[in-house]
Structure formats: C-alpha cells, structure tokens
Amino acid sequence: MLEVKNLNVSIGGRKILNDFTLTVQDGEVAAIMGPNGTGKSTLSYVIAGRKDYTVESGEVLLNGVELLGLEPDVRAAKGLFLAFQYPLEIPGVATMTFLKAALNAQRKQRGEDEISTPDFMKRVKEAGDRLGIKPDMLKRALNVGFSGGEKKRMDILQMALLEPSFGILDETDSGLDIDALKVVAEGVNSLRTPKRGFLVITHYQRLLDYIVPDTVHVMAQGRIVRTGGKELALELEQSGYRDYMAEEAA
Amino acid sequence: MTAQIIPTRTAAETALAEAFGAAKATLPGCAEVAKLREDAFGAFFEAGLPHRRVEAWHYTDLRALMRDALPVAPTPTAAAIETLRAELGKSAAVGPRLVLLDGVFVPEVSDSLPAGVTVRSLAAVLTEGRPDLVALLAAQNHQIVDPIVSLNAALMQDGVVLEVAPGTSVAEPIQLVYATASSVPLARFFRSLVVVGAGASVMIAETCHGEGGRTGQTFGCLVFSVGDEARVGHTAEVTDTVAGSVRLDSFIAEIGAKAKFDSFALITGGGLVRRQIFLRFAGEEAEGTLSGVSLLRGREHADTTLFVEHAAPGCIGRETFRYILDEEATGVFQGKIRVAPVAQKTDGRMLSKALLLADTVAMNNKPELEIFADDVACGHGATCGGLNPDQLFYIQARGLPQADAEALLLEAFAAELVDEIGHDGLIDGFRADVAAWLGSRAKA
Ligand SMILES: Nc1ncnc2c1ncn2[C@@H]1O[C@H](COP(=O)(O)OP(=O)(O)OP(=O)(O)O)[C@@H](O)[C@H]1O
Ligand SMILES: [Mg+2]
Numbered sequence: 001m002l003e004v005k006n007l008n009v010s011i012g013g014r015k016i017l018n019d020f021t022l023t024v025q026d027g028e029v030a031a032i033m034g035p036n037g038t039g040k041s042t043l044s045y046v047i048a049g050r051k052d053y054t055v056e057s058g059e060v061l062l063n064g065v066e067l068l069g070l071e072p073d074v075r076a077a078k079g080l081f082l083a084f085q086y087p088l089e090i091p092g093v094a095t096m097t098f099l100k101a102a103l104n105a106q107r108k109q110r111g112e113d114e115i116s117t118p119d120f121m122k123r124v125k126e127a128g129d130r131l132g133i134k135p136d137m138l139k140r141a142l143n144v145g146f147s148g149g150e151k152k153r154m155d156i157l158q159m160a161l162l163e164p165s166f167g168i169l170d171e172t173d174s175g176l177d178i179d180a181l182k183v184v185a186e187g188v189n190s191l192r193t194p195k196r197g198f199l200v201i202t203h204y205q206r207l208l209d210y211i212v213p214d215t216v217h218v219m220a221q222g223r224i225v226r227t228g229g230k231e232l233a234l235e236l237e238q239s240g241y242r243d244y245m246a247e248e249a250a
Numbered sequence: 251m252t253a254q255i256i257p258t259r260t261a262a263e264t265a266l267a268e269a270f271g272a273a274k275a276t277l278p279g280c281a282e283v284a285k286l287r288e289d290a291f292g293a294f295f296e297a298g299l300p301h302r303r304v305e306a307w308h309y310t311d312l313r314a315l316m317r318d319a320l321p322v323a324p325t326p327t328a329a330a331i332e333t334l335r336a337e338l339g340k341s342a343a344v345g346p347r348l349v350l351l352d353g354v355f356v357p358e359v360s361d362s363l364p365a366g367v368t369v370r371s372l373a374a375v376l377t378e379g380r381p382d383l384v385a386l387l388a389a390q391n392h393q394i395v396d397p398i399v400s401l402n403a404a405l406m407q408d409g410v411v412l413e414v415a416p417g418t419s420v421a422e423p424i425q426l427v428y429a430t431a432s433s434v435p436l437a438r439f440f441r442s443l444v445v446v447g448a449g450a451s452v453m454i455a456e457t458c459h460g461e462g463g464r465t466g467q468t469f470g471c472l473v474f475s476v477g478d479e480a481r482v483g484h485t486a487e488v489t490d491t492v493a494g495s496v497r498l499d500s501f502i503a504e505i506g507a508k509a510k511f512d513s514f515a516l517i518t519g520g521g522l523v524r525r526q527i528f529l530r531f532a533g534e535e536a537e538g539t540l541s542g543v544s545l546l547r548g549r550e551h552a553d554t555t556l557f558v559e560h561a562a563p564g565c566i567g568r569e570t571f572r573y574i575l576d577e578e579a580t581g582v583f584q585g586k587i588r589v590a591p592v593a594q595k596t597d598g599r600m601l602s603k604a605l606l607l608a609d610t611v612a613m614n615n616k617p618e619l620e621i622f623a624d625d626v627a628c629g630h631g632a633t634c635g636g637l638n639p640d641q642l643f644y645i646q647a648r649g650l651p652q653a654d655a656e657a658l659l660l661e662a663f664a665a666e667l668v669d670e671i672g673h674d675g676l677i678d679g680f681r682a683d684v685a686a687w688l689g690s691r692a693k694a
Pocket of ligand 1: 052
C-alpha cells in the first residue's frame with residue numbers, strides 16, 4: 001500500500017506539489033491523468049527519492065514504511081519501482097550486467113543471497129520473451145541507441161525482474177506503437193497480484209483499456225482534484241481538463 | 251669563464267651530458283649510428299629539458315619536474331634474468347612475449363615468434379647498421395623536433411626490432427613485456443621498431459610486469475612503420491609507474507595507403523607520465539584511431555600529447571581520450587592535427603572527455619587544428635565535468651547504492667574505449683586494471 005499524505009514539494013522556490021494526498025491500496029491500480037506540467041513526474045521522482053526537490057512537508061509511506069529520507073536504492077530494496085518517463089541511456093554498461101547488478105544489489109540489501117547465473121538467465125529470457133525484447137538487445141549498452149519504445153519495454157522488463165511491491169509507471173505508453181502498447185500492458189497485467197499495487201500516469205485513455213484501473217484521479221496544479229472509476233478516463237477524453245483548470249484559477 | 255652566452259644548465263642537464271660523454275664509447279652502433287647519436291645529443295643539449303615556455307610542453311614543465319638525472323641502468327645480470335624467468339613462468343600470456351628487462355631485450359626468456367615475424371635486438375641492428383632500419387630509427391629525429399625524442403636517440407641502449415613480412419597475418423598479439431630488475435631508481439633508455447609489411451596484420455601489446463613498478467626515469471620510444479593495406483593494432487599498459495618516477499614515452503607511427511592502425515593506452519600509474527604520439531598519415535585512404543584512458547589520483551600527472559599529420563588525401567583520423575581525475579591529480583591533453591595542402595577529403599575527429607571527481611584536480615585541454623586543405627571535415631571537442639546526476643539517480647532507483655552507482659559509471663566511462671580494442675584477452679586485462687584502480691578508490 002502506498003500512502004502519500006499532505007505532500008508539499010517545491011523546486012527553486014516554486015511550489016509544484018500542493019498538499020498532495022493519495023492512497024493506493026494493495027492490489028489496486030490507480031491511474032493519474034492531468035495536464036502537462038502539473039507535477040506528475042515530480043510526484044514520481046519525489047516518491048523514488050530524487051534529490052533535486054525540496055520536500056517541505058508531508059509523508060510517503062510504502063507498506064507503512066516512511067520513504068522520505070531514505071536513499072533511492074533503499075526505497076527500491078523496500079519494493080518501490082519507478083518506470084521512468086524518459087529512461088536514461090547508460091553507455092558502457094551492458095544491459096545484462098546492469099540487470100544482474102540491480103537484482104543482486106536489492107537482494108543484498110534485503111539480506112538475500114545472490115541469484116545464480118542460470119537462474120538469472122532463465123528469468124531474463126522469460127521476461128524478455130514476454131515483452132518482445134530480443135536477446136541481442138540485452139548484450140548492448142543499456143538503452144543506448146534503443147528506440148523510445150524499446151526503452152519503455154526495457155523499463156518494464158526491469159520491473160518484471162525486480163518484482164517490486166509497488167510500481168509507478170510514468171507515461172510508459174508514450175512512444176509505444178499500438179502492438180507494443182498491448183505487449184507492455186500484458187506485461188504489466190501479468191504482474192498484477194492481490195498484494196502489488198500500481199500508480200499509472202498517462203495522458204491517454206487507450207492505455208487504460210488494456211491496463212484497467214480500479215481508480216482514476218485527475219491531477220491539476222499539484223494536487224488531486226477529482227477521483228472516480230475507470231469511466232472518468234473516458235469522460236476526460238471528451239471534455240479535457242478545462243473545467244479543472246478553471247476551477248483552480250477561480 | 252665567459253659563461254654568459256651559455257644558457258644556465260640544470261643539474262639534470264649537466265648530469266645527462268656527463269652520462270652521454272661517459273657512455274657514448276660503449277653505446278651500441280656502427281660509425282654512422284655514433285654520428286647520429288652525437289647529432290641527437292647536440293639537438294637535445296641545445297634545447298635543454300623542455301619547460302613551460304616550450305609550447306608542446308607547456309603543461310608538463312620537465313625542467314622543473316625532473317630535478318636530477320639518474321644513473322643509467324646496467325645490463326641485467328644473469329641472476330636477474332633467472333629471477334625473471336621464474337616469475338614469467340607463473341604469469342599468463344595473451345600471445346608470444348618479447349621481454350625487455352630494464353630496457354634490454356632478453357631473448358632467453360622471450361618466446362619464439364610465428365612464421366613471417368622476426369625479431370632482433372636494437373643493439374644488434376645498430377651495430378650491423380642495415381641502412382633501411384637505421385634510416386627508420388633515425389629519420390624520425392629530423393622530422394620530429396622534440397628534445398626528449400632526441401635524448402632517447404642519443405642514449406638508446408637497446409630494444410627490439412620486429413619485422414612482419416608482407417602479407418603475414420599474425421593471430422595472437424605479440425607482447426612487449428617491460429620488466430624491472432631493480433627497485434633502486436635508475437634511468438632507462440630504450441627504443442623499439444616495428445616494421446609491418448604491406449598487407450600484413452598484427453597486434454602489438456605493450457604490457458608491464460613486476461610488483462616493484464617502474465621506478466626512476468624511463469625514456470621509451472616505439473616506432474611503427476606500417477605498410478600499405480596493413481592492419482595494425484597496438485595497446486600500451488602504462489600501469490606500473492610509482493610516485494616520484496618519471497616516464498616519458500614517445501610513440502611514432504607512419505602509416506601507408508589504405509592501412510588501418512588502432513592504438514590504445516591505459517595510464518594508471520603514479521608520478522609523472524607523458525605519452526607523446528606522432529602519427530603521420532603518409533599514404534592515401536588510411537584509417538587511424540588513437541585512444542586512451544588515464545585514471546589519476548594523488549598528485550599524479552599524466553600528459554598525452556598528439557601530433558597528427560595528414561600528409562595524404564582521404565584519410566580518417568579518430569582521436570578519443572578520456573580522463574578520470576581524483577584528489578589532486580593533473581591531466582593534460584594536447585592534440586595538434588595538421589592537414590597538409592594535399593590531404594583533401596581528410597576526415598578528422600578529436601575528442602577529450604574528463605570526469606573530475608574533486609575540486610582540487612586540474613585538467614588542461616588544448617586541441618589545435620592546422621588545416622591547409624580546403625575540402626576536409628575536421629572537428630574537435632573537449633568536455634570536463636562530474637558524473638551525470640540523472641544517470642546516477644536512474645541506477646540508484648534500480649537498487650544500487652550511490653557508491654556502486656558511481657563505480658559503475660566510472661568503469662563504464664573507461665570500458666567504452668577498452669571494449670573497442672578488438673581482442674578479448676587484452677580487453678579482459680585492461681578491464682581488470684580499471685577495476686583494480688576503482689577498487690582501490692573505493693577502499694580509500
Ligand atoms: N528541475 C526543475 N527545475 C525547475 N522546474 C522544474 C524542474 N523539474 C520540473 N519543473 C517544473 O515543475 C513542473 C511540473 O513538472 P512535471 O515534470 O512534474 O510535470 P508533469 O505533470 O509530469 O508533465 P508532463 O505531463 O508534461 O510529463 C513543470 O512546470 C516543470 O517545468
Ligand atoms: Mg511527466
């Protein structure tokens with residue numbers, strides 16, 4: 001369960017998150033939609049532990065554990081995963097090497113043994129097959145020269161391997177073609193369990209046809225301004241965000 | 251004494267003059283070579299040790315940094331050779347080894363070479379005086395005006411002369427192994443020549459051997475003559491210098507038409523290291539890649555200075571150098587690329603990148619292009635900075651602690667160039683060197 005309580009965040013003196021509050025239950029898929037620049041990526045970075053932001057007040061609890069103040073790697077080991085809106089290219093690090101280093105680093109923090117190489121290979125191959133990632137891509141440097149869609153798939157592959165208790169997907173659908181969208185959505189759906197929750201940030205209702213959310217939240221100007229079921233996404237598709245922006249300005 | 255017309259000599263310069271005076275009667279070589287040595291020493295002595303007002307040495311003021319000249323290393327003793335033989339037996343080789351002990355070729359502990367490749371000691375070649383080889387060993391002095399190249403030519407004790415017959419294809423890298431017999435600081439002067447015949451292919455790996463490290467002062471010179479359409483790879487492992495030592499390597503290559511020449515060097519040692527590389531594209535449509543990684547900490551100083559001359563049309567030159575600087579280290583990268591009027595369609599790209607891990611490091615970059623042809627594509631770039639915080643965050647968000655994320659990025663920064671070497675055994679060796687350097691950083 002992820003609980004964000006009264007989170008106030010600024011950067012360079014500018015307020016981005018404004019008393020932001022949201023709870024995602026175990027096993028729940030919550031979607032956040034909202035206009036550009038409203039603070040969706042900021043929210044995901046702050047939860048994951050990026051340091052550029054000033055957290056003025058608030059709490060972020062993952063399964064009851066306060067995340068604020070922990071290093072990003074500790075948060076990851078505690079079960080948090082962020083699929084980046086823009087996954088980074090890491091030249092000189094073979095994808096396979098990176099995946100194994102990440103997996104073993106998390107296991108080590110949790111006091112578990114390193115994964116055996118055959119076990120690791122098998123799991124990478126399974127996840128790769130499911131997500132349509134060709135083996136030769138795994139030999140290349142991580143994300144270097146990958147297409148936009150390939151990078152997104154690679155992030156989901158990482159999520160599948162790392163088996164977090166909570167996943168945040170920041171616009172994982174952007175840059176995906178229609179077939180890839182289905183493949184990625186199936187990949188995410190196969191990870192849905194009664195325990196594992198997801199926060200899915202998207203601009204497009206179409207993703208939510210494939211990853212069907214339990215709740216949909218509208219975010220505007222740094223906070224949740226409306227909450228509903230999956231039909232809310234359809235409504236937004238028709239009406240856009242004008243009402244929410246006006247409401248805020250008023 | 252009317253000393254006013256003689257520039258002030260430093261103690262080191264005076265000692266070098268004495269050393270040359272004492273040694274010249276016994277240094278190997280026929281009469282013609284003796285004359286060349288005299289001329290070379292004259293050129294050195296006239297210029298003196300290079301200092302900061304000499305443009306090419308501006309960032310490595312040797313006159314200030316090399317206070318004294320050490321005694322020249324004696325010929326290795328039989329006992330030292332036996333010790334070395336035993337040690338070599340225990341270490342792994344990636345290919346046949348040619349061993350130099352304090353700069354002197356030791357055939358007794360060297361391996362035999364594949365068909366089409368011959369080796370002789372430099373001393374033997376200089377004594378015999380075969381004109382074509384003497385010309386290759388000496389001609390450089392006239393084209394390259396550098397006091398340290400001259401000093402090496404005057405005092406060169408030994409080295410190897412390797413000839414690869416035209417069309418020969420050598421499968422495994424030939425290693426030039428540098429070993430040191432004594433940990434007492436001494437000076438060594440060696441020069442080697444590699445003549446690669448037309449259409450031949452070979453890889454030469456300079457490696458170092460021994461725990462003690464190369465103390466003292468080392469003046470090395472390696473000359474390559476690469477025939478038309480030959481393919482040559484070269485690597486240098488400069489990882490055995492220690493604090494207080496001075497190592498000056500001159501690397502001279504002239505490459506023929508349609509030849510391909512790739513050279514990589516790793517520098518991790520202590521003290522003062524300068525590699526000066528003189529690459530000349532003498533025939534058309536050749537390709538040359540020079541690359542290197544310097545990993546420095548403490549008060550280490552490493553200088554890589556390039557002189558690349560495009561003297562023929564249609565050649566491709568790529569120069570890529572990377573530095574990781576920590577603590578109070580100093581990095582120097584100078585790259586002078588000259589494109590002669592005939593060298594139309596030259597394609598040249600030079601890039602230096604430095605990662606600065608402390609505020610107290612210094613990186614000096616000086617790229618220079620002198621282009622005398624009008625139809626060329628040449629560019630250069632230099633960057634200095636820290637690790638990319640976005641990349642660090644991404645890696646940390648996947649579970650690696652900050653120190654491990656940093657180490658991963660640092661290793662990758664070096665490995666990107668190491669992985670281009672094109673021989674798995676050598677790549678593994680260099681990767682191990684890089685990992686060892688990073689490992690000792692993590693412990694510090
Ligand atoms: N490092 C930064 N410095 C200054 N402003 C920033 C920084 N990072 C984000 N912002 C600002 O914070 C606001 C929220 O950005 P954020 O990326 O969180 O929006 P978003 O909702 O994810 O938008 P999009 O839908 O376009 O992805 C924007 O106005 C952005 O310009
Ligand atoms: Mg965003």
